[in-house]
Amino acid sequence: MRKFRSNWSQGDRERYQERSDSYRERAGTSYLSRERWTHQEVVTSPLPKPVATSSLMASSVDFKTYVDQACRAAEEFVNIYYETMDKRRRALTRLYLDKATLIWNGNVVSGLDALNNFFDALPSSEFQVNMLDCQPVHEQATQSQTTVLVVTSGTVKFDGNKQHYFNQNFLLTAQSTPNNTVWKIASDCFRFQDWAST
Amino acid sequence: MGHSDQVVRRRARCLDMYQRRFSNVSQPVSLGMHSSSHQQQDGDAAMQGAHMESPVRYTPYAISPFHRRGSFLKQDQTHVNMEREQKPQRRVEVNRPHGTLGSWFKITIPFGIKYDEKWLLNLIQNKCSVSFIPVEFHYEKMNATFYVENASIASALKNVSGKIWDEDNEKISIFVCPDGIPHSVQRELKPEKVEQVKLAVNQQQALDIQKLPIYSGMAENSDSMADEGRGVCVRWKVRDGNLGRGQYCCCTSRVPPCLLVFSSLLPGDFMTCDTKMAPNPRKGVAASLHAHEENIPKVMSSGEMDKWKGIEPGEKCVDRSPVCTTFLNNSSNINSILELFPKLLCLDGQQSPGPTLCGLEAHKRLPTCKGSFFGSEMLKNLVLQFLQQYYLIYDSGDRRGLLGAYHNEACFSLSISFNHGDSALSILFKYFKDNRNIKMLQDPYLRGQLLKHTKRDIVDFLSALPKTQHDLSSILVDMWYQTEWMLCFSVNGVFKEVEGQSQGSVLAFTRTFITTPGSSSSLCILNDELFLRGTSHQRTQSALFTLVPTPFSSSMPAFSQEQKKMVKGFSAQSGMNFQCSQKCLHNNQQDYSRAVPVLAPPKVCVPMTESGDLAGAEKPKPNSQS
Numbered sequence: 015m016r017k018f019r020s021n022w023s024q025g026d027r028e029r030y031q032e033r034s035d036s037y038r039e040r041a042g043t044s045y046l047s048r049e050r051w052t053h054q055e056v057v058t059s060p061l062p063k064p065v066a067t068s069s070l071m072a073s074s075v076d077f078k079t080y081v082d083q084a085c086r087a088a089e090e091f092v093n094i095y096y097e098t099m100d101k102r103r104r105a106l107t108r109l110y111l112d113k114a115t116l117i118w119n120g121n122v123v124s125g126l127d128a129l130n131n132f133f134d135a136l137p138s139s140e141f142q143v144n145m146l147d148c149q150p151v152h153e154q155a156t157q158s159q160t161t162v163l164v165v166t167s168g169t170v171k172f173d174g175n176k177q178h179y180f181n182q183n184f185l186l187t188a189q190s191t192p193n194n195t196v197w198k199i200a201s202d203c204f205r206f207q208d209w210a211s212t
Numbered sequence: 213m214g215h216s217d218q219v220v221r222r223r224a225r226c227l228d229m230y231q232r233r234f235s236n237v238s239q240p241v242s243l244g245m246h247s248s249s250h251q252q253q254d255g256d257a258a259m260q261g262a263h264m265e266s267p268v269r270y271t272p273y274a275i276s277p278f279h280r281r282g283s284f285l286k287q288d289q290t291h292v293n294m295e296r297e298q299k300p301q302r303r304v305e306v307n308r309p310h311g312t313l314g315s316w317f318k319i320t321i322p323f324g325i326k327y328d329e330k331w332l333l334n335l336i337q338n339k340c341s342v343s344f345i346p347v348e349f350h351y352e353k354m355n356a357t358f359y360v361e362n363a364s365i366a367s368a369l370k371n372v373s374g375k376i377w378d379e380d381n382e383k384i385s386i387f388v389c390p391d392g393i394p395h396s397v398q399r400e401l402k403p404e405k406v407e408q409v410k411l412a413v414n415q416q417q418a419l420d421i422q423k424l425p426i427y428s429g430m431a432e433n434s435d436s437m438a439d440e441g442r443g444v445c446v447r448w449k450v451r452d453g454n455l456g457r458g459q460y461c462c463c464t465s466r467v468p469p470c471l472l473v474f475s476s477l478l479p480g481d482f483m484t485c486d487t488k489m490a491p492n493p494r495k496g497v498a499a500s501l502h503a504h505e506e507n508i509p510k511v512m513s514s515g516e517m518d519k520w521k522g523i524e525p526g527e528k529c530v531d532r533s534p535v536c537t538t539f540l541n542n543s544s545n546i547n548s549i550l551e552l553f554p555k556l557l558c559l560d561g562q563q564s565p566g567p568t569l570c571g572l573e574a575h576k577r578l579p580t581c582k583g584s585f586f587g588s589e590m591l592k593n594l595v596l597q598f599l600q601q602y603y604l605i606y607d608s609g610d611r612r613g614l615l616g617a618y619h620n621e622a623c624f625s626l627s628i629s630f631n632h633g634d635s636a637l638s639i640l641f642k643y644f645k646d647n648r649n650i651k652m653l654q655d656p657y658l659r660g661q662l663l664k665h666t667k668r669d670i671v672d673f674l675s676a677l678p679k680t681q682h683d684l685s686s687i688l689v690d691m692w693y694q695t696e697w698m699l700c701f702s703v704n705g706v707f708k709e710v711e712g713q714s715q716g717s718v719l720a721f722t723r724t725f726i727t728t729p730g731s732s733s734s735l736c737i738l739n740d741e742l743f744l745r746g747t748s749h750q751r752t753q754s755a756l757f758t759l760v761p762t763p764f765s766s767s768m769p770a771f772s773q774e775q776k777k778m779v780k781g782f783s784a785q786s787g788m789n790f791q792c793s794q795k796c797l798h799n800n801q802q803d804y805s806r807a808v809p810v811l812a813p814p815k816v817c818v819p820m821t822e823s824g825d826l827a828g829a830e831k832p833k834p835n836s837q838s
Contacts, residue, residue: 057354077665078660081659081660081663082656082659082660085650085656085659088650089650089651092651115692115693117585117690117691117692118579119579119580119581119582120581120582120583120584120585120690121579121580121581121582122585132579135576135577135579136576136578136579137576137577137578138576143651144629144651145627145628145629145649145651145743146649146650146651147625147627147648147649147650147741147743148650149623149625149663149739149741150623151726151738151739152619152621152622152623152726152728152738152739154619154697154728154738155695155697155698155726155727155728155738155739156697156698157697163724163726163739163741165627165724165741165743167627167629167722167743167745172578173576174576174577175578179745181702181704181722181743183692183702183724183741185692185693185700200693201692201693201700202692203690203692203702205688205690205702205704205722206581207720207745209581209688210581
């Protein structure tokens, strides 16, 4: 799929958005819920370019933009992630970077191969996310690689096990092209709230 | 919009096609793989109507690949007769309403949103050997999609995939999926279809389950059907209808399982497996099928199973010639069947033993939960030291000291969750106004407001929160990311509010820190997210807070006997080496000497082992140093 991601102009992007949006309104949701199999990614509009300025007002405007961007990415991401986890488990690792790590109740899983095996071995799940919070990560930590901290909480029921409350956080990192942004998981930390009694 | 006009025009064209095709049933319609004749069957009188098209019963036993439709019909005849004699009322008919559910295929061009509709369709048509009429062309997310009504056309389109290029010289792929029904068609036919389906389902439920072992297989994850040569695989999809989306398989354990593959099974279709009817039990299973004839099942040998690997659901419809093969003995078959179909409901007319009894789900266990995870000893010490210092100030009553811990442009946000019953509600209520839950909060202004930015704002906010007492002896730390510029970890633990209305109440927290190396080998906080919830162990948690303050003052010699004992104890409990513990305590001592209220350092230890049982009330009393 990657080979298709050629450069689009901003105008094209908007036009395409309009194309798919207009159909979506007519068709209704049940029809559309079917197709997510073509590619499993979290894609948002291009990131705002950082503006070099010394004015405090301007920099706070930039910050607000980063916050909005982070919120949108986080929302989109969380929807896709948990749905994929529940219904299309095999596609889940497409959301991870190659060198991503997962710490699952203290178990470390590192790299795509290990992640694939791990998710394969995990029983089928039913997630319910009740809380979502996110923050843009300061560039000093990321060396200007746009990153978002996503924190979620809710309940999960794995097949054959009782329901657990869980807390999870992700580090989402943006892979930008001039015309869109693809978000991938650099790191994932998951814990049952009652892990000690399991 | 031009787009919808085109759709309307196409729709009109399609309806014409429908009318032409179905008004004259007797005329054989040769459309590639479509049936060339139909067979009228008896059925429930209620289901017979003016609509003529009826399904063909199919019997796949003892059919060699060389037999084509002609011989099927003959065998159908015999089977029909036998069935009729037995229990005619059991047959379910679906007389399909006018023009319903032909064989629609959904054609998808990934990233097709880039291409103009006309340009794209022309390009495809030029390359495609068969002329096609795209129905309901539209863009769906990033893809271009349309429908065609014919299996051979769909197949031809599939062949075009990868043979056309766009203006940037990138290959264009075409994906074909057999279960798409254009929205317009669906809408047109809906009322009648619902009626039919209802009748079909009701009938079905009345049928003897002995005769109709229908199983719910894995819906979307059934790609891995290869079972190492122990049998073949069957699955079919039910398009819409009250039977639910999913894949069904039919198999029996009395003879080696014969599994049949259908590309699509229409609502009301079902499968009868009757082993007695099999002329040669070793050869397979007699199955009669009420199905639209183009859904001719395909029986695969175990060797062919490998072909299934990696095949997307949409791609398996191409070969429709039925084949029946021999199978292996059935002793191992039950398990292999159940392995393939963990959601098996019924086997041989009896309730399936269920995955747990067969030990299926036992194959998939949750990994054992472990305690804290640190990347390395050095990082562990760093983080623990940081946390000790942080919470020392945090619990001191004056949080302004935290200004030194945060970066100038740090971010902080708070979120809460009401999980553990009403007891937590009143305690958490005071945090409610600052709760930043993006899931519930849509207003971008509020989303921005609730995120505290800059260390001054953050510390001001934290200072306004109730005074707390954290139990560092029971914290759990997950260090989940580190680079040379960044160290990220999450702290799980409990704390007590020591002032205010909810004095004495215990809350659980998960605090996520993203830090960067700061000055003097300390950590500087860039992002801080605090999540609060009630705890279900209100009473037992209070046992954790039995702190015995041990006063340290600068007048005391650096390492007294008592201190050495404490260091030893601390070291033993925390797993840190002796020197490091010493250093840790030493640092704290210096802090203490600044007349900050004391939390006795021997209590500060973090479960390092993997037993995972240290975070509960079973923790030994802090004072014991054994």
